[in-house]
Amino acid sequence: MELIYTDPNGKELGYILNANIDMEIGEDEKNSINDFEIEFKRSGWDGTIEFGSQLYVPDTEYGGIVQEISTSTKANSITTKGYTWRGMMTKKIIQPGSGQDYATVEGELNTIVKQKVQEAFPGLFYGVSEDTGVEVTNYQFDRYCTLHEGLRKMLQSVGYRMEIKYIQGDKYEMGYVQVKAVPIVDYSSEHEFSNDQNTNFKMDDNRRGVNHLICLGKGELKDRLVIHLYVGQNGEIGQEQYFKGVDEIVETYDSSGSERDDLLKNGIKKLEASKNKTEYDMTMEKIEGNMDVGDVVGGRDYLTGASMKKPIGRKIWTISEGKEKIEYKLEGES
Incomplete structure (x- = not known):
């Protein structure tokens, strides 16, 4: 693949040559960085890449905008950095409207995606008019979630994902980022x-996880609040015992002073982290x-x-x- 770069106005200037490239894209915001680093040797730096320059591989998701330039005479390098297109979507927030507890949407998937991305990145991100035939009704986003996470979860709830790619412009025209909903494909049976x-x-x-958690809350001795939590056959957590005898693995969770609601909530969280996985x-x-x-x-x-x-x-x-x-x-x- 060849990485193209532009000036800050989106005009193509050429290809990135003789550089080390590290670009990461992903859906899992917990682990995914969604940024890039392009490292040049100082002797190969001509200064034509600037703040605001776009980098992209046409018709792929690989790309972003230069927002940081670092230099090191000791390492003999100059490095340009920035968020990928997907990373830029993690830096926009879906906010509830005035007087509303949650932001909600309803309608056809690509119509929603188009409205959200074009509102967040006018003139750079575009949706498509293609009708997926799938609609959501009164879908509720998590409060103050990122644009990326909100759209990801919404689409995933109906078996879809985002397809993000850069569409190269004509010779004298700036390109744009296209975002659309496409079905998730399960390749595990084919490959x-x-x-x-x-x-x-x-x-x-790991099948040696805890399956019975004795939660200890407020009170002393016989008056102490005690809640028993159990892991069921399918990994669900409840208050009916499934694993017994040699299969039972028990631990205690000491939360002195906790009332019932807090003890139950935190006990479930503790058991979820300790059960088979x-x-x-x-x-x-x-x-x-x-x-x-x-x-x-x-x-x-x-x-x-x-x-x-x-x-x-x-x-x-x-x-x-x-x-x-x-x-x-x-x-x-x-």
């Missing part, structure tokens, strides 16, 4: 990745086809039989010393 396919796969199936880590360096952030992939270790499927959470594009690599990380991976 199952293993270590034979440039995939590093790790899975920890399966953790996945799958790094893929190459993927054939059109899989993108939000689509579902599967992996298998044929030696142990361990298998999993999970959404792609992040894509990391790097060029280092002339060697290009694209890595894919699963949702939730650090």
Whole structure:
């Protein structure tokens, strides 16, 4: 892939050459940075990249706007930095209207996406008129969520994801960022990745977690508030015991002074973190086809039989010393 750069007005100036590129995009805001760094040797810096310059690979999500330039004579480098297009969406907030508890929307998916992104980034981000045939009714955003997280959750609730890509302009015209809703595709049944396919796969199936938590609240001795919480067969938390005998694993949670409501809420949070869990880590360096952030992939270790499927959470594009690599990380991976 070749990265194009522009002046601050969006006029194309050429390609980024002889630089190290590190660009990360992803849906999981907890772990995803959604920014880029382009490192040049000082001898290769000509000053044509400025604050406000756009960088992009046409028809892909790779790109953003230069918002930081750092220089190091010791490292003999100049580095340009900024948020990716997706990262810019994490820096806009969906706010409730005056007198409203929550911001809400209803209607066809692409109509909502178009209205939100064009309002946030006039003249740079555009939606599409394509009708998905899917509508939401009185969808309620989390209070003061980011534009990215709000649209991501809304689309995910109906099996869709965002497709973000830069549309290159004509010779004398500035391009633009296109955002639209597309269906999430589950590729796990078609493509199952293993270590034979440039995939590093790790899975920890932990079945020794706590399944009975005795929560201790206010009071003394026999008068102390006690709540028993249990993990059910399918991982749900309630107050009816499922695991017994040798399968029961018990711990106490001491929250002296807690009233019932707080003890119950915090006890559930504690048990959720302590119960059985399966953790996945799958790094893929190459993927054939059109899989993108939000689509579902599967992996298998044929030696142990361990298998999993999970959404792609992040894509990391790097060029280092002339060697290009694209890595894919699963949702939730650090």
